[in-house]
Amino acid sequence: MEAGPGGGLGPWQLTLRRLRRNKVAIAFGILFLLLVGACLAAPLWAEHVAHTTAEENHLSDTIVIDGKTTNVVDFLGTPIGPTWQGEFFLGADGNGRDIMVRLLYGGRNSLLIGITAAIGTILMGMILGLLAGYFRGWVDGVISRLLDVLWAFPVILLGVALGTALALGGLKIGPLTIQGDSLGIPILIIAVVYIPYLARPVRGQVLGLREKEFVEAARAQGMGSGRIIFREVLPNVTSTMVVFFPLLVANAVLLESALSFLGAGVQPPNPSWGTMIDEGVDRIVSAPHLAIVPGVMLVLTVLSLNIFGEGVRDALDPRSKVRIDH
Amino acid sequence: MARFIVRRTVSMVFVMFAVSILVFLIFNVLPNGDPAVRMAGKVPTETQVEAIRQEWGFEEPLPVQYWTTMKKLFTGDMQSYFTQLSVTEEIWKGLPRTFALAIGAAILWMVAAIALGLYSAVRAGGFSDRLLTVLSLIGISMPVFWIGALLSYYLGFKAGIFPNGGYVEFADNPTQWFWHLVLPWFALSILFIGFYSRVLRSDVMETMNEDFVRTARAKGLSERRVLLKHVLRNSMIPIVTLWGLDFGFVIGGGAILTETVFNLQGVGQYAAESIGQLDQPPIMAVTMFGAFFIVLFNGIVDIVYAALDPRIRLEGGAKA
Numbered sequence: 001m002e003a004g005p006g007g008g009l010g011p012w013q014l015t016l017r018r019l020r021r022n023k024v025a026i027a028f029g030i031l032f033l034l035l036v037g038a039c040l041a042a043p044l045w046a047e048h049v050a051h052t053t054a055e056e057n058h059l060s061d062t063i064v065i066d067g068k069t070t071n072v073v074d075f076l077g078t079p080i081g082p083t084w085q086g087e088f089f090l091g092a093d094g095n096g097r098d099i100m101v102r103l104l105y106g107g108r109n110s111l112l113i114g115i116t117a118a119i120g121t122i123l124m125g126m127i128l129g130l131l132a133g134y135f136r137g138w139v140d141g142v143i144s145r146l147l148d149v150l151w152a153f154p155v156i157l158l159g160v161a162l163g164t165a166l167a168l169g170g171l172k173i174g175p176l177t178i179q180g181d182s183l184g185i186p187i188l189i190i191a192v193v194y195i196p197y198l199a200r201p202v203r204g205q206v207l208g209l210r211e212k213e214f215v216e217a218a219r220a221q222g223m224g225s226g227r228i229i230f231r232e233v234l235p236n237v238t239s240t241m242v243v244f245f246p247l248l249v250a251n252a253v254l255l256e257s258a259l260s261f262l263g264a265g266v267q268p269p270n271p272s273w274g275t276m277i278d279e280g281v282d283r284i285v286s287a288p289h290l291a292i293v294p295g296v297m298l299v300l301t302v303l304s305l306n307i308f309g310e311g312v313r314d315a316l317d318p319r320s321k322v323r324i325d326h
Numbered sequence: 327m328a329r330f331i332v333r334r335t336v337s338m339v340f341v342m343f344a345v346s347i348l349v350f351l352i353f354n355v356l357p358n359g360d361p362a363v364r365m366a367g368k369v370p371t372e373t374q375v376e377a378i379r380q381e382w383g384f385e386e387p388l389p390v391q392y393w394t395t396m397k398k399l400f401t402g403d404m405q406s407y408f409t410q411l412s413v414t415e416e417i418w419k420g421l422p423r424t425f426a427l428a429i430g431a432a433i434l435w436m437v438a439a440i441a442l443g444l445y446s447a448v449r450a451g452g453f454s455d456r457l458l459t460v461l462s463l464i465g466i467s468m469p470v471f472w473i474g475a476l477l478s479y480y481l482g483f484k485a486g487i488f489p490n491g492g493y494v495e496f497a498d499n500p501t502q503w504f505w506h507l508v509l510p511w512f513a514l515s516i517l518f519i520g521f522y523s524r525v526l527r528s529d530v531m532e533t534m535n536e537d538f539v540r541t542a543r544a545k546g547l548s549e550r551r552v553l554l555k556h557v558l559r560n561s562m563i564p565i566v567t568l569w570g571l572d573f574g575f576v577i578g579g580g581a582i583l584t585e586t587v588f589n590l591q592g593v594g595q596y597a598a599e600s601i602g603q604l605d606q607p608p609i610m611a612v613t614m615f616g617a618f619f620i621v622l623f624n625g626i627v628d629i630v631y632a633a634l635d636p637r638i639r640l641e642g643g644a645k646a
Contacts, residue, residue, distance in 0.1 A: 149344045152617045152624075157579035157597075161613040164601050165352050169359025177358070254469055258583055261471050263601045281475040281587065288479060295472040303467040310463075 015239075018315035025311020032304040035297070039111055042104035049086045050098045054105040054271055058096035063087060072096045078286045090293050093276075094283055099293055106271035107297065113187050113272070114253035120191030121248055122241055125198030130229050130237070132199070133206025144203070147196040155193045156258055162189045163264025186265045190252045198244050205237050239316045246309035250302045257298055273298045330632050338625040345617045350392050353610050354384075367408040367605050374407065399614055408605040416596055417611060423493055424592035426503075427510055427585065428576040435515035435522065436569055442519065443526030444558060450531055458523065465520035474513040474587035481509065491589040510588040514581060518572060522565050529561040536560075567631070574623035579616035 009017070019025060046053055058072045065083055072092050073079050079092040089100040132143035150158070163185065170180040171188070178184040209215060210233065218228050253273075259265030260274025261281075268275050273294045280291030354361050362379040363370060379385065383394045398404045402414035442458055449455045482490035488509050494502040533539060534557055542556045543549075572580075582594030589595070597612040 145341070145344060148341055149348055152341060152345050152621050153613070154575045154578055154580040154582075154616065154620070156582055157613055157616050160582065160597065160601060161349070161352050161609055164604060164606060164609050165357045165364070167604060168364050169357050171356065172358040173356075180358075250467070254467075257469050258471065261469075261583070262586070262598050277469070277472055277475075281471070284475055284479045285483060288476075291472065291475055291479075295469070295476070298472070299464070299468050303464060306463055306467050 015315045019311055022311045022315065025308050025314075028304040029308040029311070032301065032308060035107070035301050035304065036111060039104050039107035042101070042108055045104055046098075046101045050089065050101045051087060052098045052101060054097065054102045055269055056097065058092065058098070061096060076286070079283075079290070081287070081289050091287070091289050093279060093290055094287075099276075099290070102271045102276060103273075103294060103297060106273050106276050106294065107301075109183060109266055109270065109272040110253055110256055110274065110298070111301070113183060113190065113256045113266070114249045117187045117190035117194075117252040117256075118245060118248035120187065121194040121198055121252075122245060124191065125195045126202060126234075126237070126241060128195065129199040129202025130206055130233060133203040134210055134225065134229050134233060136207070140203070143199070147199055150193065151196045151200075153193075155255060158193045159189050159255060159259050160262060160264045162192070163259055163262075167264065167267070181267045181270075183266065183270075186256055186259060189259070190255050193255070194248060194251065198240075198248070202237050202240055205240060206233055209233050209236050243309070243313045243316055246305045246312060250305035250309065253298065253305075254302055327633065331629055334625055334628055334632075338621055341621050342618055345621065346396060346614065347392070349610060349614045349617070350395055352613075353606060354391060354395065355388065360384075364604070365407065365606050367406075368603055370407070378407065399611060404607050404611055406600070406605050406607050408600070408603045413608050413611045416608065417593055417615065420591060420593040420596050423590050424577060424581060424585065424594060426496070426507060427514065427581055427590060427592060428573060430507055430511040431514040431518075431576065431581075431584075432569065432573045434511050435518035436565075438515065438519045439522030439526060439565065440558070440562075443523035444530060444553065446523060446527040447530035447534070448553070450527075455527075462520035462523055465516045468516065469583075470513055470517060471583040471587045473516065474510070474584055477509050477513055478588060491587075493590045493592075510584050510590060513588070514576070514584040522568065525568070526561055526565055529564060530557055533557045533560050567627075570627035571624060574620045574627070577616075577623070578620040579612060 042054075052058065061072045062069050063072055063080070063083065064070075065085070070080060072088065073094070073096045077094065079094055079096065080088055081091045083089060083091065088098055090103065091099050093099055093102065128143050128147070132140040153161075166178075166185050166189075167180050170182070170185070171178045178188065215228060215232055218232050223231075256265055256272060257274030257277060260272050261278045263278070266272040266275050268279075276294035277291055277298070280287075280289075280294065284291050353364075357364065360375070362375045362382065362384050365378050365382065366375050382398070383391055386394070402412065404413040405411065406413055406416075442462075446455045446458045478488075478491055482488045489502075489506050492506060494506050496503040539552060539556055542552045547555075579594055579597070581592065582598050584590075585592040585595040586598040593612055593616075597609050600606075600608040
């Protein structure tokens with residue numbers, strides 16, 4: 001890397017330094033890591049603190065609070081609220097399941113879907129954007145029209161369409177088979193619907209980059225297209241990828257919750273924040289905490305990613321305008 | 327101008343055709359298993375599945391199947407095998423409600439975003455600017471169905487200020503119609519207010535440094551006049567473009583969550599309720615018509631812009 005006016009630091013080091021100075025972004029980045037850590041520790045909490053699993057029902061069990069014995073689910077079917085002690089820390093749901101345990105396990109699913117889907121979007125969006133921008137001509141024509149078509153659907157509607165179509169039989173393309181009730185379906189759906197948001201700006205950047213002298217030099221040296229794309233052009237669009245990643249994860253987590261809320265995402269009894277909010281909204285009158293708890297967790301996660309993501313964007317490329325729908 | 331309209335219309339028709347192919351692929355070809363069984367819903371009988379197979383021609387080659395599907399969609403011949411109701415009729419029934427929700431929300435989010443964005447830009451760096459930034463970030467991080475459910479429960483059910491979901495026809499009782507839509511409008515708007523106010527804020531701050539603004543100030547115009555007549559007019563362009571596109575998206579299916587959580591019985595909720603029954607024809611029709619509407623609406627927005635701004639005509643449309 002070249003020694004610049006920044007005292008011999010490369011662009012990435014400068015970015016890191018700028019990011020470190022943004023205390024708010026760093027704080028929210030740490031908050032996100034803590035949330036991820038808590039969800040990863042779900043089995044520990046379930047086994048050693050709550051003594052139950054995410055799927056176990058406790059409909060007819062009782063619990064002792066302040067020396068008084070209380071039903072986990074009373075005769076009217078109203079579940080217990082937060083006890084703020086080991087078992088049923090955040091209360092129970094309609095089936096007498098421990099909400100804290102489900103929240104942590106559900107978070108694993110929500111975050112797994114969000115992060116994997118975002119990686120999928122980045123991979124596919126990058127490849128499509130690089131190919132369209134570099135080769136232009138009919139390759140660009142085909143890819144750009146494809147992106148136009150995906151772009152014509154509201155994200156949520158395309159997700160619902162794919163979700164219901166694939167819910168029964170799953171998907172089978174060549175050697176790839178995904179069962180209808182597996183997490184692979186929401187991951188795939190979410191990864192696909194966000195492709196245009198990344199592929200379009202990447203294509204635009206590559207269209208400009210391919211005319212630059214360094215690409216011309218590489219071509220004059222006799223480098224093949226594949227090598228030019230990956231060795232010369234790709235490193236120049238990685239900053240876009242880095243800017244998009246946290247924001248994509250945030251929106252993927254939101255879209256997962258929306259699809260699960262509508263019944264086209266994670267299939268019960270597998271918990272996710274979306275299915276938990278869905279169950280909570282049905283019982284909001286008798287037990288509002290069922291909807292509030294997973295929602296707060298979801299908002300905290302998405303908010304921390306959004307704020308951290310903005311910090312990354314400001315540090316890398318403050319002028320870029322990123323907007324992703326959910 | 328005529329050339330631009332023709333070119334834009336041709337590309338619109340092309341995208342619509344591609345959209346219809348994609349919808350056909352999503353529902354009839356991509357998924358694993360028998361399409362007739364999927365079409366029949368959750369608990370199909372043997373004879374039902376067979377009848378559907380005949381009706382949709384699932385044994386014919388794919389192009390014939392595509393043609394049959396499109397004919398069913400556009401002649402209004404499609405019915406739900408769960409409710410036995412005509413899909414097109416149900417969509418027409420929900421349409422006024424979806425429009426009422428979308429139009430009201432679009433007005434609300436635009437007005438609120440202009441007010442907040444402008445205020446934020448003028449007070450840039452101050453306490454109220456920071457507070458608004460935090461609020462808009464929280465706004466874009468909240469799922470609409472969650473905040474909608476909480477609003478409906480706390481302000482509707484508990485406090486009794488607003489009705490707890492549901493829809494009243496405008497012709498029956500205009501006051502009640504309005505009152506029932508206040509929370510849905512607000513819930514749907516939050517996300518867009520968050521986005522727009524921040525776009526406007528940064529744009530206003532940029533425009534304030536332009537030469538023509540300095541000239542306006544130098545002429546001795548009042549700060550208020552400079553802000554509203556010179557700065558805002560210029561900074562409105564990007565969000566007005568967004569506004570057109572987002573309005574199309576909300577009508578074309580983007581309001582599905584809001585409609586469902588407030589029980590407005592619009593087009594989106596019709597699709598949402600079909601998901602639980604795995605009732606495919608309504609979802610297919612809503613997806614198709616939603617995307618068509620968006621393509622058409624974006625085309626119209628583009629043509630209107632080209633009529634207003636000749637530069638666009640030469641560059642050829644912002645977006646398909």
